[in-house]
Amino acid sequence: MNVVVLAEQLRRRVPGGIGTYIRGILDAAPISQLSSRPERPDQWSLRPWASGPIGRPARSMRLPSPLATRAIDHGWLRWPSRIDGRSVDVAHATSLLVPQRRRGGPPTTAFVHDLAWRTQPDAYPKKGAAWHEAALGRALARADRFLVPSVETANALMNAGAEAGRIHVTAEGCDHLPLKERYVGGYLLSVSTVEPRKNLPRILDAYALSGVTMPLKVVGPSGWGPTMGALPLGVELVGAVSEADLAELYAGAQLLAYVPLEEGYGLPAIEAMRAGCPVVASMVPSVGHAAHLVDPLDVVSIAHGLRTVMASEARQLELTELGRAHAATLTWSACLAAHEHVWAELCR
Numbered sequence: 474m475n476v477v478v479l480a481e482q483l484r485r486r487v488p489g490g491i492g493t494y495i496r497g498i499l500d501a502a503p504i505s506q507l508s509s510r511p512e513r514p515d516q517w518s519l520r521p522w523a524s525g526p527i528g529r530p531a532r533s534m535r536l537p538s539p540l541a542t543r544a545i546d547h548g549w550l551r552w553p554s555r556i557d558g559r560s561v562d563v564a565h566a567t568s569l570l571v572p573q574r575r576r577g578g579p580p581t582t583a584f585v586h587d588l589a590w591r592t593q594p595d596a597y598p599k600k601g602a603a604w605h606e607a608a609l610g611r612a613l614a615r616a617d618r619f620l621v622p623s624v625e626t627a628n629a630l631m632n633a634g635a636e637a638g639r640i641h642v643t644a645e646g647c648d649h650l651p652l653k654e655r656y657v658g659g660y661l662l663s664v665s666t667v668e669p670r671k672n673l674p675r676i677l678d679a680y681a682l683s684g685v686t687m688p689l690k691v692v693g694p695s696g697w698g699p700t701m702g703a704l705p706l707g708v709e710l711v712g713a714v715s716e717a718d719l720a721e722l723y724a725g726a727q728l729l730a731y732v733p734l735e736e737g738y739g740l741p742a743i744e745a746m747r748a749g750c751p752v753v754a755s756m757v758p759s760v761g762h763a764a765h766l767v768d769p770l771d772v773v774s775i776a777h778g779l780r781t782v783m784a785s786e787a788r789q790l791e792l793t794e795l796g797r798a799h800a801a802t803l804t805w806s807a808c809l810a811a812h813e814h815v816w817a818e819l820c821r
Contacts, residue, residue, distance in 0.1 A: 474816060475562045477553065477579070481545075481570060484538045487694045489666055490740050491586060495567050497646050497805035498812065546611065548573045552581065563816040569608035571615045580819040582812070583616040587737025588629040589670060596670035596734060598697055609633060618815050622738035623758030641815050644759070646805030647743040650720040655749045658725025661689045661779070662750070664741040668696030671733050672755075672769050679775035680730070681705035685783050687727060692719065723748035728782050728789070732769040733757060743803055746796030751789045753778040763799035765792060 478499065482491040536544060544550035551573045552564040564574065566583040574581055588609070590602040597605070612619075613633070619640045621627045627640045661680070665671035673691065680689050686707070694713035704710065714722065723729070729745035732755040739757030746752055746763055754760050755769035765788070767778035782788050 474813070474820060475556065475559050476565055476816060477556065477561050477563075478565045479567055479570065479572065481538065481541060482568060487666055487696060490738070491568050493649060493740055494584065494586070494645055497649050498567075498809045500649070501646075501805040501809040502813075542570060545570055545572045546608070551575050552578050554578045562820050565812070565816075566612070566616065569605060569612050571608070571612045573615055580617045581615055582618045582620060582815060582819070583612050584620045584622075585612070585626060585630055585737075586622060587626055587735070588633060589735045589737065591629070591633075593670055593735050596668070601697075617819060620812060620815060625758050626737040641811065643808055643811035644803055645738055645740065646808045647740065647747045647800050647803045648805060650716055650723070650744055650747070652748065653720050653724035656725050658722075658727070660687050660726060661685065661728055661730060661783075662692065662722055662726035662745070663689060663730045664692045664719070664722075664745070665731070665733065666693050666696040667691075667701065670735065671696075673701065675769065675772050675775060676730050676732055677701070677705050677708055678772045679779060680708065682772060682776040683779040683783075685779055687783070689730070690722065690726075692722060719744075720748065723750050726750045728753055728779070728792075730775070730779060731755070731757070731764075732767055732775055734769050743796075743800050747800035747803075749793050749797055751782055751792035752796060753782055759803075761799050763792065763795040 480495045482488050483495055541550065552561070552575065554561055554575050554577065561579040564579045564581045566572070566581065569583070569585060571581065571583045590597045590605045594602055613635055617639070619630060619635060620643055621630060621640060622643065622645050624642055627642050630640055631637055663673065663676055665673065667673060688707045688709055690709050690711050692711045692714055701710065723745050726745070728751045729741065730753050731739065731742045733739065736757040739759035742752050742754050742757060742764060743759045752760060752764040753767060754764040756766055765778050765782050768774040782792065
């Protein structure tokens with residue numbers, strides 16, 4: 474099966490969870506990749522990308538990312554029908570950025586991570602929310618099938634107008650980080666892009682209220698929104714780190730505090746679980762029953778969760794065992810296999 478995948482997100486300053494998803498499925502199997510700089514808006518060229526974010530051949534564009542997005546939005550840049558003389562069997566968009574197909578071109582699938590801008594409008598820039606809403610409309614018209622990471626996202630997509638038969642739920646993987654040996658690092662951890670939807674101000678307030686004396690390391694790139702302001706004593710803003718350093722941080726953390734207002738899935742929680750790190754979380758789809766759940770809107774609830782887990786070695790051990798068992802079922806090869814099942818159906 475000859476599949477072409479749009480990996481435009483890997484060019485962004487903050488690839489985020491979408492970037493992790495793209496790398497996860499591309500690393501799980503040899504797939505052609507469609508991304509980066511075009512020769513012309515209507516021409517795609519194959520060139521090696523050994524030093525790029527994936528390290529494999531890529532079809533690339535010379536357009537900068539904002540112009541490439543606009544060209545795709547307006548239908549000026551469409552899916553290729555052939556690659557190296559071979560017909561493309563399926564075209565896969567890895568987000569709501571879905572190119573049009575050419576006449577006689579391949580069927581299209583799209584992975585929809587969430588529709589959170591609809592339920593959390595204040596957590597998105599107005600321009601960003603407007604783009605997402607318009608992109609959703611284009612995706613509904615252009616994609617034959619949708620893959621989503623959770624039942625919650627599937628329901629939101631159906632409410633937006635997608636027929637149930639076009640939607641397939643597949644959990645994302647968490648086995649992309651190297652596994653490090655657990656050690657006592659003496660700190661708490663929070664991992665996310667710094668933006669309103671990730672709820673960091675409440676996490677910091679809860680940490681200050683909890684009475685926990687271990688420092689809290691906040692890891693992740695800057696996104697958008699107001700600055701964090703004065704930090705509570707004991708909080709360290711680490712910023713963006715490499716995957717190897719993130720794996721090391723998970724290995725030494727006493728717990729992960731991950732309480733976003735809403736997520737279509739929630740990768741940091743299961744990354745931590747796989748590393749043996751107990752998780753205090755809001756009810757995001759990825760955690761199942763393997764986290765200590767708190768109310769993301771209630772600072773007292775979050776503080777109580779941090780204090781409860783930190784005060785009980787038995788609870789920490791329970792969460793570690795539950796988390797490892799849960800994370801062991803979530804692999805990128807299984808995620809890709811679900812994609813391949815959908816692609817095979819479209820090719821029949």
